[in-house]
Amino acid sequence: QQQVKQSPQSLIVQKGGISIINCAYENTAFDYFPWYQQFPGKGPALLIAIRPDVSEKKEGRFTISFNKSAKQFSLHIMDSQPGDSATYFCAASGTGSARQLTFGSGTQLTVLP
């Protein structure tokens, strides 16, 4: 059972454009929603994270938008750069049996120069 569904699987964006990756979750026990960034040949690294007490969190060009009622959250990359080309994973964790991170299937982002 995939508890965190991520789309699209791949995304191609022109330099300077906006990249948007979406995730939806099912488990209402989730209360922490991070995004990880992974470059080829490397392990994933935490990019940005949000808790459901806020609807948006921004760090530089990266923004998480969170919709608790729809059980959806998304990553927006403004002014996308070729250096942003990587695989992005959304994830979720919560309490009890949901304590460990559950990852989405990943989105391979390519930013064209």
Add this chain to the structure above:
Amino acid sequence: DAGITQSPRYKITETGRQVTLMCHQTWSHSYMFWYRQDLGHGLRLIYYSAAADITDKGEVPDGYVVSRSKTENFPLTLESATRSQTSVYFCASSVTGDGETQYFGPGTRLLVL
């Protein structure tokens, strides 16, 4: 600051052989994790450990064994490798076990023939 290291980085083995993947962290983090990464599935948790001598199953534990005799080491053993275990394996560590900020190693790419 070595962080978290994995060895070997690449491994080719044959069906039925025992394989051990090593993970070492220098931060003295309490929690350590093993994930496998497969296209279309993202990262799936195999096993995790809250402290030395404390381990627990994740989402896909079958065919794997872990141990943690020292805080800094968390080896993963495939007792009798199968082709379905061909994957990229990531070790991670964190200060707490509630999903927040996991630090990933560089991964081990395993091919089972």
